[in-house]
Amino acid sequence: MRLYSVLFACLVLVAVVFAGPVAGPALAQSATAGSSSDQTSPIQIILQENRWLIEKSSRRTIGPAIAAVATSGLPQARSVLERWQDRALYLRKSDGRFFFAEASGAGGERLIDIATGADTGPATRQELEQLRPNSGVRALIGAALVPFQLTDPDPAVRSGALDAIARDAAPGHLEALRGAIATETDPGLRARKERLERLLTIAYAPDPADRIAAIESFAGDLGVDVRAALNPLVATTRAVAPGAPPGDENIARRLSPGSDALPAAEAYRLLVEAGLARPRISAADKRNALAAHIENGTVAGLPVAGLDSDEARDRAYAALEDQGLVPPTATEAEVQAALDAHVFYDRYAEPDPSVTAAAEAALDAIAFKVGLNQAVNLSLDALSLASIYFLAAIGLAITFGVMGVINMAHGEFIMMGAYTGYVVQQIVPDYTLSILIALPLAFAVTFAAGVAMERLVIRWLYNRPLETLLATFGISVALQQLARNIFGTQARPLTSPAWLDGALHLNDVVSISYIRIAIFVLALLFLALFLFIMRRTRLGLEIRAVTQNPRMAASMGIDPDRINMLTFGLGSGIAGVAGVAIGLYAKVTSELGQDYIVQSFMTVVVGGVGNIWGTLMGATMIGFLQKGIEWLNPGNTLAAQTYMILFIILFIQIRPRGIVALRGRAAGD
Structure with missing residues (x-):
């Protein structure tokens, strides 16, 4: 049995020896068949040539590798960049080849040929190195993908590519953008591409005529992107040259040392920085240097007592300078001679004068149009402010005009309306529905509060303005404290609908x-x-009758007390509605009403007491006046308020009854 085993082993060994030369090449060929095409594919070669940069990638060094792939013109370039950006590009450690990889069920990865997309088999994660570009490298890859994305079938991808170009444009984007315009089917994206192409033409086109044409096409355009493209063309740097400026520089203006545009000290500093003159030291530093070299009552052989003038100190310092004891410095005569021997000028960063001239003309046209639109914008701001003042003052116009009551608690009715809106939003989470509920509810709450105030306090103080003012002021303070006790001192949110x-x-x-x-x-x-x-x-007829002649109205069967009560309640209710509106953008606190009570009284007085059209005109005038003063004196709201009050005082001296004078009791007839 042992003999048969030995013979069988010998036969197997002989078979292997003779079969090896035949089977070996076949096995080797089959082993390399799946990789030979990938190993020699152009995209694999590019990656191999830049392997070190890709493995050790950083934002400062990765540029050449990304550019090599992006500009290769290969059909696989986009997929490689996208997979690389998504961290789906892998390096096989055994042979240094690059693959795409997808997770497999066995806990490893399935390798995908980057050239053909074919499945090349499984690999364990230990055999692979995942390329993990950081955010900076991924941003560079994203920029390189932009030209590919401009022609993507998905409009969202094309739009994202345009956004990327707008954020970080590069010279290479211009031709890609021009090529993508003709194939664009979406009108909106085509317009964006054409606009962006003109902006990139301004910055990167080699032909000055193309740049000038693009610049002129934007004359009067208010886009911030246009100004961002034109401003670098007219940006200047200050320069100095001996004798005359170089002939190849685009000079914006020449400067005279000692003028407001170029003080002499700044001009000499330019000379020193350019290495065209010796530096100067300050008088204090010169004195310190002289003091440090006093020996036996002298400095460089000159008596200290004689160093009582600038000329003497200059001579002493020059002597020390000759001995190499102090740093060299320039004298006044040397400074003036250096300034006279050089020319100072501002030069454009853009070398072509025709381009800068076109850019300046376009910017001038844009500046003029911007000024007009800023006036429109200021008018809209003033109009919106006037509408706020009108809402806040309309209720006061009713009570003050009809009843002659100086209601210092009017601002607190505005505050009550705002808090009513806040409470409603705590119960009704839908902001749109809550506002729709809060508006009539605020009117009802403040109407009831106004009626109660009129019945309990105001009715006993008619024709006693000082007592009315003091009483309503006390009520104002009490209502503010009540709001603090209920809602606290923190601002409460009154959220507007989406x-x-x-x-x-x-x-x-x-x-x-x-x-x-x-x-x-x-x-x-x-x-x-x-x-x-x-x-x-x-009700309106009765209010007008009581306003013009309360005694005659009473003789006609109208109850003045009832009209006064309803009128005061109506004015208070309108103030509550105004509070909801104001609370949507202002902070809701117990002091909210105090921010508008002064403007409300000014609006009523300037417009004409008790006249709705006068109140409207007064609110408009005050709104425009305040915004105009703030525009002339930006950042100083207190000064704007002061100037506005002074103007109103002068205006009342001219028209004591306001813009629209009222007939009746409130006018003093």
Whole structure:
């Protein structure tokens, strides 16, 4: 048995020896068949040539490797960059080849040929090195992908590519963008591509005529991107040259040392920085240097007592300089001679004068149009502020005009309305529905509070303005403290609905928030409602009758006390609605009303006491006046308020009854 085993082993050994030369090449061929095409594929060769950069990638060094792939023109370039960016590119440690990889069920990875996309078999994670580019490298890869994405079938991808170019444009994007315009089917994306192509033409086109044409096409365009493209063309740097400026420089202006544009000290500093003159030291440093070299009452052989003038100190310092004891410095005569021997100028960063001339002309046209649009934007701001003041003052105009009551607690009714809106939002989480509920509820709450205040306090103080003012001021303080006790001192949020978020942008200069638009519309609605009540209802007829002649109205069967009560309640209710509107953008605190009580009184007095049209005109005038003063004196709201009050005082001296004078009791007739 043992003999048969030995013979069998010998036969197997002989078979292996004779079969080896035949089977070996076949096995080797089959082992390399799956990789030979990939090993010699152009994309694999490029990656192999840049293997060290890819493995040790950083934002500073990876550029050549990314550029080699992106500019190769190979069909696999985009997929390699995308997989690399997504950290799906792997390096096999055994042979240094690059693969795509997908997770397999066995806990390893399945390798994908980067050239053909074929499955090349499994590999364990220990056999592979995953390439993990950091955020900086991924950003560079993303920039390299932009030209590929410009022609992607997905509009969202093309839009993202345009956003990427707008954020970080490069010279190579220009031709890719031009090539992508002709194939663009989406009108919006085509317009964006054409605009971006013109912007890149300004920055990177080699032909000055193309750049000038692109610049001129943007004359008067208000886009921030246009100004960002044009401003570098007219940017200047200060330079100095001996004799005359170089002939190949695009000079913006020549400067004279000692002028406002170029002080002499700055001019000499330019000479020193350019290595064209010796530095100067300050007088204090010169004195310190002389003091440090006093020996036996002398400095460089000159008596200390004689160093009582600048000339003497200069001579002593020069002597020390000759001995090498102090740093060299320039004298006044040397400074002046150096300034006279050199020319100073500002030069454009853009070397072509025709391009800078076109850019300056375009920027001048843009600046003029920006100024006009800023005036429009300022007017919209003033109009929105006027609508806020009108809402805050309309209730006061009613009570003050009809009843002659100086209600210092009017601001607290605004505050009560804002807190009513806040409470409603705590119960009704839907912001749109809560605002719709809060507006009438705020009117009801403040109407009831106004009626109670009139019945309990105001009715006993008619025709006693000082006592009325003091009483309503006391009520104002009490209501503020009550609000603090209930809601605390922290500001409470009154959140606007989502559809009021953001702003309406007419262009890059003119915009107005949707909340301001809503308040403006609300002010118009209340104006229309007030006019309807006053002119189309019996209550309005009775209010007008009491306003003009209360005794005659009483003789006609109208109850003045009832009209006073309803009028005061109506004015208070409108203040509550104004509080909801104001609370949507202002902080809701117990002091909210105090921020508007002064403006409300000014609006009523300037417009004309008790006249709704006068209140509207007064609010408009104060809104425009305040915004105009703030524009002339930006960042100083207190000064704007002061100037506005002074102007109103002067205005009242000219028109003591306001813009629209009222007939009747409130006017003193």
